[in-house]
Amino acid sequence: MGCEVISKERVGVINPMYDCQPAGAQYAGIGVKDCIPLVHGGQGCTMFVRLLFAQHFKENFDIASTSLHEDSAVFGGHQRIIDGVLTLARRYPELRVIPLITTCSTEIIGDDIEGNIGKANAALKKEFPGRKIHVVPVHTPSFKASQVGGYAECMQAIIKTICDHKVAPTGKLNVFPGWVNPGDVVLLKHYFKEMGVDATIFMDTEDFDSPMLPDKSIHTHGRTTVEDIKHASGAVASLALAKYEGGSSADYLKSEFEVPSHIVSTPYGIANTDAMLRKVSEITGKPIPDSLVKERGIALDALQDLAHMFFADKKVALFGHPDLVIGLAEFCLEVEMKPVLMLLGDDNSRYKKDPRILALKDKCNWDMEVVCNADLWELEKRALDKDYGIDLIMGHSKGRYVAIDANIPMVRVGFPTFDRAGLYRHPTMGYRGAMLLGETIANTLFTHMEYTKDREWLLNTW
Amino acid sequence: MPMVLLNCDKDIPEREKHIYLKVDGEDTRDFLPISNAPTIPGTLSERGCAFCGAKLVIGGVLKDTIQMVHGPIGCAYDTWHTKRYPSDNGHFQMKYVWSTDMKESHIVFGGDKRLEKAIHEAFDEMPHIKRMIVYTTCPTALIGDDVKAVVKRVMEARPDTDIFTCECPGFAGVSQSKGHHVLNIGWVNEKVGTVEPEVTSPYTINFIGDYNIQGDTQLLQQYWDKLGIQVIAHFTGNANYDDLRAMHRAQLNVVNCARSAGYIANELKKRYGIPRLDIDSWGFNYMAEGIRKVCAFFGIEEKGEALIAEEYAKWKPQLDWYKERLKGTKMAIWTGGPRLWHWTKSVEDDLGVQVVAMSSKFGHQEDFEKVIARGQSGTYYVDDGNELEFFEIIDLVKPDVIFTGPRVGELVKKLHIPYVNGHAYHNGPYMGFEGFVNLARDMYNAVHNPLLKLAATDIRGETTTRFLEAAE
Numbered sequence A: 001m002g003c004e005v006i007s008k009e010r011v012g013v014i015n016p017m018y019d020c021q022p023a024g025a026q027y028a029g030i031g032v033k034d035c036i037p038l039v040h041g042g043q044g045c046t047m048f049v050r051l052l053f054a055q056h057f058k059e060n061f062d063i064a065s066t067s068l069h070e071d072s073a074v075f076g077g078h079q080r081i082i083d084g085v086l087t088l089a090r091r092y093p094e095l096r097v098i099p100l101i102t103t104c105s106t107e108i109i110g111d112d113i114e115g116n117i118g119k120a121n122a123a124l125k126k127e128f129p130g131r132k133i134h135v136v137p138v139h140t141p142s143f144k145a146s147q148v149g150g151y152a153e154c155m156q157a158i159i160k161t162i163c164d165h166k167v168a169p170t171g172k173l174n175v176f177p178g179w180v181n182p183g184d185v186v187l188l189k190h191y192f193k194e195m196g197v198d199a200t201i202f203m204d205t206e207d208f209d210s211p212m213l214p215d216k217s218i219h220t221h222g223r224t225t226v227e228d229i230k231h232a233s234g235a236v237a238s239l240a241l242a243k244y245e246g247g248s249s250a251d252y253l254k255s256e257f258e259v260p261s262h263i264v265s266t267p268y269g270i271a272n273t274d275a276m277l278r279k280v281s282e283i284t285g286k287p288i289p290d291s292l293v294k295e296r297g298i299a300l301d302a303l304q305d306l307a308h309m310f311f312a313d314k315k316v317a318l319f320g321h322p323d324l325v326i327g328l329a330e331f332c333l334e335v336e337m338k339p340v341l342m343l344l345g346d347d348n349s350r351y352k353k354d355p356r357i358l359a360l361k362d363k364c365n366w367d368m369e370v371v372c373n374a375d376l377w378e379l380e381k382r383a384l385d386k387d388y389g390i391d392l393i394m395g396h397s398k399g400r401y402v403a404i405d406a407n408i409p410m411v412r413v414g415f416p417t418f419d420r421a422g423l424y425r426h427p428t429m430g431y432r433g434a435m436l437l438g439e440t441i442a443n444t445l446f447t448h449m450e451y452t453k454d455r456e457w458l459l460n461t462w
Numbered sequence B: 001m002p003m004v005l006l007n008c009d010k011d012i013p014e015r016e017k018h019i020y021l022k023v024d025g026e027d028t029r030d031f032l033p034i035s036n037a038p039t040i041p042g043t044l045s046e047r048g049c050a051f052c053g054a055k056l057v058i059g060g061v062l063k064d065t066i067q068m069v070h071g072p073i074g075c076a077y078d079t080w081h082t083k084r085y086p087s088d089n090g091h092f093q094m095k096y097v098w099s100t101d102m103k104e105s106h107i108v109f110g111g112d113k114r115l116e117k118a119i120h121e122a123f124d125e126m127p128h129i130k131r132m133i134v135y136t137t138c139p140t141a142l143i144g145d146d147v148k149a150v151v152k153r154v155m156e157a158r159p160d161t162d163i164f165t166c167e168c169p170g171f172a173g174v175s176q177s178k179g180h181h182v183l184n185i186g187w188v189n190e191k192v193g194t195v196e197p198e199v200t201s202p203y204t205i206n207f208i209g210d211y212n213i214q215g216d217t218q219l220l221q222q223y224w225d226k227l228g229i230q231v232i233a234h235f236t237g238n239a240n241y242d243d244l245r246a247m248h249r250a251q252l253n254v255v256n257c258a259r260s261a262g263y264i265a266n267e268l269k270k271r272y273g274i275p276r277l278d279i280d281s282w283g284f285n286y287m288a289e290g291i292r293k294v295c296a297f298f299g300i301e302e303k304g305e306a307l308i309a310e311e312y313a314k315w316k317p318q319l320d321w322y323k324e325r326l327k328g329t330k331m332a333i334w335t336g337g338p339r340l341w342h343w344t345k346s347v348e349d350d351l352g353v354q355v356v357a358m359s360s361k362f363g364h365q366e367d368f369e370k371v372i373a374r375g376q377s378g379t380y381y382v383d384d385g386n387e388l389e390f391f392e393i394i395d396l397v398k399p400d401v402i403f404t405g406p407r408v409g410e411l412v413k414k415l416h417i418p419y420v421n422g423h424a425y426h427n428g429p430y431m432g433f434e435g436f437v438n439l440a441r442d443m444y445n446a447v448h449n450p451l452l453k454l455a456a457t458d459i460r461g462e463t464t465t466r467f468l469e470a471a472e
């Protein structure tokens, strides 16, 4: 009994859980307003990532490529960087930020990114004297980290480049939620508003859920502005909700500008949300309002109907981003489910020492496996193993066929969730997120009971 | 002034050479858009990479084959779950992707050993699978791993396996097109002629350039069955690896997608003397013409006529129902390349639809020659169109529906223009007679979607809402 933390033994990957570093960097980049990331590499490294975002959000996001062709692969892609930056600047007059994201190939070729940005900046200054465009160097060769690391890297690079001096105190709170859905961003904003806390979300992706309007205007873009980023150095504190996705940026602002940094457990589930709100209250001195006590109560009230009646002892397999998977495992324990398998998709050596994982070990009196550097084949093998006995899979759409073929109910959560409608709109974080997640789990189990005629009569009365 | 410099392109004036507006009475050969040329960096082009042309489009369709992508994880992740090509064996090819997941040390010291290990592992994990294609990617091409040597070693160690190497890094060429070429030529060089098929019919063909999108291949297979024609190999829809090793034994190569697979047909002609017959499989007129040509080749014309008559009787009334309602619809096509010329005339003839703008990601000169010859005047023909150009052209031609990919589809949704998935289809198959009715239905449902009218309504304006009596 107890928890074992292991790593995948195979060297190769069958069905990856995460995309590459530049993909994560592109996701962070599109969260900035008036920003088009420019990916320095082959066209595939960009085109597919744009498609992936479109699949998940059912929206289009603008990301450019330097379109590395054979000649540049041989002679270097310097001119293509400068041409790319200038073409974007000329054709997009509102543009203020261009994260220049490297890929495996351009890192191998060894293109001098900083040097070329210097040249591009000089050219920009000459052609657009009154206009400041921040070209941000983002080094993200995929062979060093995954989309998780790439997200963190780009976030930090943007802050490093744009937030270049200590501004006067703003009284604001920097919040780094990590790679979450617009539904989570909306929920967090709501909490801060209820508490009377002036917070800036890095990145504010609320408008990744954008409307069809009578005037046909398009508002699908990040809302974090250059000013927001500049003012990060004057904040009262930084609050990172995702250690592996936002922690490094919070730490950077601390070491560079002495902005206190707080990295809390990702607020999935009731207790983690409690801890986050208490932390916000402690930092800002603002009390937790009655309205949130009520929201918490509604969530508890809903989950109480489900936990020991339907959820208890259900064996759950979880996969996805590390902060999400750990948070979901904690949520599972709250509702009496047993996380038996947690899959983390890259080889970040910090996972094995993560205090949250160590704490889980103490809490479980059943066999639990944490597999680092995992692929979805690790999931598939266990899902098909009747003795392993997984009752529920929680993870993103790339694992859909495991659930389909093993005939195990699956709840989509994380990124990407392209095979279910509208999930990006709903929070997973906070009380409301916990409630919605619990209800989705319940309804998924119920549907499965009906389709497999497994005690479907149970619901004849409830 | 048939070549057009759009306003959004004033800072990249070279784009003028890529955009053509057809005018009546012009000799179009004087005004072919430049194509298959390098992309201008930073233009938000739609193009993908050569690796994807090889893996995602052609090789990845094979239903019994491990697709080993030698490179860091992204190249594999990104070319998985982006296609709709089912198979009759449970969709093995859509469920899995394999990667050697290169790390920094392999970039520095070489990835050969890792590749070898990953190949063995893959076969060990799925012992019923004996076929594999190994692809290089930009990173592994740059570090110069000797993939062919590795593959040779593995095949010696595992005599019951067969592995094909496709060395086609993303940066090769200017678009996915280069990948089609590399895979075609590599395959005919190394694999064709290594398996003898069981020939069961006096009439044998290879059906080339059809990837079973939403079951296209399987639908057309019904026709071949009825005609008594044996398809030795489908290149590559719903196909097994070994089917394609036997391509040398067909009497005729019937080519649908000339762009992605014309190369192999030409090589088969050169090396084995198999004639090449190009047909279009989308549209009633075209499909009937294609069947007639194939049947004429074998001297089984009556069979062909019987099939066409049967299919017409079954599907033509439905097509006509849609034609009646789609007549005059303005359509834009923004896809890879060949579908421009496959579709422009068939939607015009069969459905009365007018194609007003077309953009190709990777078409070559002969694709533009074909599409401009088949297409209408007043229509824009664009090579490697980019996002701002799309906006401007939409403004100029005001299409009612756009056949394109899902991402661009999401973009034009905001402009209240419905899209139909021009790559993976909405509810296909779209080939053949039944398929074209599906296409017509999807177009009709797209254009007549009531939400579009609601989207255009500004509820702040004067009330025009009509209350139904019962609601008052």
Ligand code: SF4
Binding pocket: A041, A042, A043, A044, A045, A046, A104, A105, B049, B050, B051, B052, B071, B074, B075, B078, B136, B137, B138, B139, B169, B170, B171
């Ligand atoms: S690295 Fe090369 S092969 Fe891989 S996706 Fe990018 S362009 Fe394509």
Ligand code: SF4
Binding pocket: A020, A021, A022, A023, A041, A044, A045, A102, A103, A104, A105, A141, A142, A143, B071, B072, B073, B074, B075, B076, B078, B137, B138, B139
């Ligand atoms: S080469 Fe690297 S950056 Fe490009 S797709 Fe492959 S893994 Fe991602």
